[in-house]
Amino acid sequence: MNRSDAGYNGGKLLLDAAGVAERVESLARYVGTEFDAAPDRLAIVGIQTRGAHLARRVARFLKTKTQTDVPVGILDITLYRDDVHAIADQPEVKETVLPFDLENRTIVLVDDVLFTGRTVRSAMNAIIDYGRPECIRLAVLIDRGHRELPVGADFVGLTIKTTPHDVVDVNLMEIDGEDSVRLRQLLEA
Amino acid sequence: MRLRHKDLLGLAELNAEEIELILRTAAPFKELFTRSIKKVPTLRGKSVAMLFYEPSTRTRTSFELAATRLSADVLSLSVSSSSVQKGESLIDTARNLEAMKVDFIVLRHSVSGAAESLAKSARAHVVNAGDGNHEHPTQGLLDLFTIQERKKKIQGLEVAIIGDIVHSRVARSNVWGLTKLGAHVRLCGPATLVPSEMRTAFGADVEVTYNIKEALEGADVAYVLRLQLERQQENLFPSLREYHDFYGLDAKKLGWAKKDCIVMHPGPMNRGVEIDSAVADGPQSVILDQVTNGIAVRMAVMYLLAGSPESPGSKTFGSASKENRGIAKKPL
Numbered sequence: 022m023n024r025s026d027a028g029y030n031g032g033k034l035l036l037d038a039a040g041v042a043e044r045v046e047s048l049a050r051y052v053g054t055e056f057d058a059a060p061d062r063l064a065i066v067g068i069q070t071r072g073a074h075l076a077r078r079v080a081r082f083l084k085t086k087t088q089t090d091v092p093v094g095i096l097d098i099t100l101y102r103d104d105v106h107a108i109a110d111q112p113e114v115k116e117t118v119l120p121f122d123l124e125n126r127t128i129v130l131v132d133d134v135l136f137t138g139r140t141v142r143s144a145m146n147a148i149i150d151y152g153r154p155e156c157i158r159l160a161v162l163i164d165r166g167h168r169e170l171p172v173g174a175d176f177v178g179l180t181i182k183t184t185p186h187d188v189v190d191v192n193l194m195e196i197d198g199e200d201s202v203r204l205r206q207l208l209e210a
Numbered sequence: 211m212r213l214r215h216k217d218l219l220g221l222a223e224l225n226a227e228e229i230e231l232i233l234r235t236a237a238p239f240k241e242l243f244t245r246s247i248k249k250v251p252t253l254r255g256k257s258v259a260m261l262f263y264e265p266s267t268r269t270r271t272s273f274e275l276a277a278t279r280l281s282a283d284v285l286s287l288s289v290s291s292s293s294v295q296k297g298e299s300l301i302d303t304a305r306n307l308e309a310m311k312v313d314f315i316v317l318r319h320s321v322s323g324a325a326e327s328l329a330k331s332a333r334a335h336v337v338n339a340g341d342g343n344h345e346h347p348t349q350g351l352l353d354l355f356t357i358q359e360r361k362k363k364i365q366g367l368e369v370a371i372i373g374d375i376v377h378s379r380v381a382r383s384n385v386w387g388l389t390k391l392g393a394h395v396r397l398c399g400p401a402t403l404v405p406s407e408m409r410t411a412f413g414a415d416v417e418v419t420y421n422i423k424e425a426l427e428g429a430d431v432a433y434v435l436r437l438q439l440e441r442q443q444e445n446l447f448p449s450l451r452e453y454h455d456f457y458g459l460d461a462k463k464l465g466w467a468k469k470d471c472i473v474m475h476p477g478p479m480n481r482g483v484e485i486d487s488a489v490a491d492g493p494q495s496v497i498l499d500q501v502t503n504g505i506a507v508r509m510a511v512m513y514l515l516a517g518s519p520e521s522p523g524s525k526t527f528g529s530a531s532k533e534n535r536g537i538a539k540k541p542l
Binding site: 101111113115 | 211212231234235237238239241245246247249250251252510513514517518
């Protein structure tokens with residue numbers, strides 16, 4: 022189910038536009054500590070689709086603070102998923118653009134929601150196929166718990182309590198027309 | 211969106227949206243080729259049987275690379291070393307492959323419709339790699355991808371297809387694909403190789419001409435077909451030299467087309483017969499791009515078929531997949 026499906030009730034508002042801006046900024050400040058540690062090494066990689074937009078926002082924030090253009094890449098993990106044949110709606114493969122050499126970089130992976138950890142696992146495998154970074158950090162706007170893999174975020178915008186059946190929607194102006202985070206319960210189909 | 215077909219048999223039965231989905235999916239696969247590690251784990255554990263009843267180097271190699279880069283295992287059966295020569299039927303061979311739990315069968319066969327009859331009896335995904343003079347859908351798709359890559363669109367283009375149309379599965383797949391995406395096609399060749407029924411066989415967007423100048427004037431794409439040299443013995447054209455004079459694409463004839471007209475050929479070329487080296491190796495040629503793009507398109511096709519609802523062993527229907535339990539796919 023996605024946002025355009027009938028029956029989407031919007032859910033409970035967890036963050037409004039101001040709240041999203043505040044959390045993105047705090048995430049960007051965390052990422053800034055990596056910049057301070059090694060300005061030339063840092064690159065930000067957003068996971069398609071919303072992570073990519075968040076990565077650009079983080080880079081914009083760093084630019085205003087440091088007057089430096091931190092390289093930004095986008096990563097599509099579809100081909101690295103462990104469930105390509107099992108999921109009911111096969112995802113479309115989107116582009117991956119990593120316009121920099123990954124060797125010896127500090128890569129900060131950015132995604133909107135950290136849930137099972139499987140996306141992050143896929144993303145790490147994908148990145149390592151492109152090169153050998155010095156280290157990979159993880160920055161997420163929302164950590165909603167319920168990990169299925171031993172994965173943890175280095176930087177978190179907001180941690181929330183959910184049940185495994187809840188759906189967390191991060192809406193971003195760039196594609197969803199508003200900045201918000203909502204929590205909704207899916208009815209059993 | 212997803213491809214709702216178990217098999218890829220031809221472009222005639224795909225609609226424009228499905229063709230566009232395949233082309234769109236091929237682009238990120240092509241991007242993988244720029245990496246040092248060109249392989250993704252997507253089809254890990256799947257096996258692909260290559261069943262070729264006709265000789266082919268290019269198509270077979272391209273499919274093998276495509277499958278390998280998706281991490282599938284490839285099993286190649288060549289005509290001379292398999293039980294084909296012992297008279298085992300196509301269907302029996304396919305049943306045996308299935309008993310070995312093969313997930314994909316890539317079939318090339320000299321009989322039109324062979325892929326379709328195999329697809330009906332096999333649970334595995336069947337990809338038609340050329341059946342008689344019926345279709346060669348992955349060739350058509352890679353040609354569409356190459357045209358779109360260069361011209362940024364298909365809609366409204368003028369495409370001249372020159373040569374032995376009547377025996378060409380490549381021409382048929384291209385005509386279906388091009389017209390579905392809104393291009394206008396001119397079929398051109400000697401009357402013995404372009405029968406007049408072709409005027410009506412594909413609809414209003416396809417015209418037939420026996421004059422190559424007419425075919426090329428204003429063309430965005432000049433698509434040259436391989437001339438099967440043995441057709442001469444069938445008296446379908448008088449001599450290679452005469453064929454070359456009338457229909458061989460050389461620099462002078464190409465000058466009649468648009469300045470930015472691209473030159474395509476499905477390979478392997480008879481240089482100096484249907485195409486001159488000056489044109490085949492010239493700046494307007496995209497023939498080697500076709501070869502590179504072929505791998506990306508075949509990867510896209512196998513990826514999309516693997517996710518189709520009728521997949522063998524698919525868990526999409528009636529099982530308690532995550533989706534059905536009400537856990538959304540994003541985040542994963």
